[in-house]
Amino acid sequence: MAVSLQGSLFDATEEITPRPLTAVRRTPLAHGAWVDVLPGWLNGADALFTHLARTVPWHAERRRMYERTVDVPRLLATYRAGEPLPHPALVEARARLSAHYAAELGEPFVSAGLCFYRDGRDSVAWHGDRFGRGAAEDTMVAIVSVGQPRPLSLRPRDGGGPTLRWSLGHGDLIVMGGSCQRTWDHAIPKSTRATGPRISVQFRPRGVS
Numbered sequence: 001m002a003v004s005l006q007g008s009l010f011d012a013t014e015e016i017t018p019r020p021l022t023a024v025r026r027t028p029l030a031h032g033a034w035v036d037v038l039p040g041w042l043n044g045a046d047a048l049f050t051h052l053a054r055t056v057p058w059h060a061e062r063r064r065m066y067e068r069t070v071d072v073p074r075l076l077a078t079y080r081a082g083e084p085l086p087h088p089a090l091v092e093a094r095a096r097l098s099a100h101y102a103a104e105l106g107e108p109f110v111s112a113g114l115c116f117y118r119d120g121r122d123s124v125a126w127h128g129d130r131f132g133r134g135a136a137e138d139t140m141v142a143i144v145s146v147g148q149p150r151p152l153s154l155r156p157r158d159g160g161g162p163t164l165r166w167s168l169g170h171g172d173l174i175v176m177g178g179s180c181q182r183t184w185d186h187a188i189p190k191s192t193r194a195t196g197p198r199i200s201v202q203f204r205p206r207g208v209s
C-alpha cells in the first residue's frame with residue numbers, strides 16, 4: 001500500500017489525464033469558422049504547468065518590425081513533427097485530439113508550439129495561423145492552456161462582427177476549426193491587471209503554422 005501511494009505521489013504524470021472529448025461544445029462562427037471548447041479538459045493541469053515552466057528550453061525571440069527590431073512579448077518553444085514532446089501528458093493529449101477529430105480533419109495533429117506568457121505584458125497580437133496551409137484551406141488548431149487564465153480574443157477579419165473572448169487556463173481546451181485561420185483573427189491581449197503566468201500548447205497538423 002505504502003509503495004503504491006508513494007508511486008502516485010511522486011509520479012505526477014499519472015495524475016495528468018485528459019477527460020473524454022465527447023463533452024466538447026461547438027460554437028459555429030461566421031464565414032464557415034467554428035470553435036470547440038472544453039473547460040478543464042486536462043486534470044492535473046497545474047502540475048503540467050510547473051513541469052513545462054521548469055523544463056522546456058524556452059527562448060526569447062526578436063523580430064524586425066519596419067525599421068526596428070523588437071522583443072517578441074512571450075517565450076517560445078517549437079516541437080516539429082517527430083520531435084519528442086516535453087511531457088507524456090502532451091503525447092496523450094495529441095493522440096486523443098487526433099483520434100477525436102480524425103474523421104473531420106482527415107489527418108493527425110503533429111507539431112506543438114508552446115508559448116509562455118510570463119505576466120500581463122506578454123501577449124500575441126491579432127493574427128491568423130496562415131503562414132502555411134491555413135491561408136488557403138480549412139484546418140484545425142487545438143490549444144491546451146495551463147497556468148493562470150488569459151482571454152483569447154477572436155474577431156472576423158472583415159470587421160463584420162463583435163470580438164468574442166474565451167478565458168483559457170488550468171487545462172482548458174479550445175479548437176479553432178473550419179475557415180477560422182483565414183477568415184478570423186485571434187489574439188491574447190495585454191493586460192494591465194495583475195496576471196499570473198500562462199502556458200499554451202498549440203497542436204497543428206502538418207504544414208499548418
Ligand SMILES: O=C(O)CCC(=O)C(=O)O
Nearest residue numbers: 115124129143152188200
Ligand atoms: O496562446 C494562445 O492561446 C494563442 C497562441 C497563438 O495564437 C499562436 O501562437 O499562434
Ligand SMILES: [Fe+2]
Nearest residue numbers: 127128129186
Ligand atoms: Fe495563433
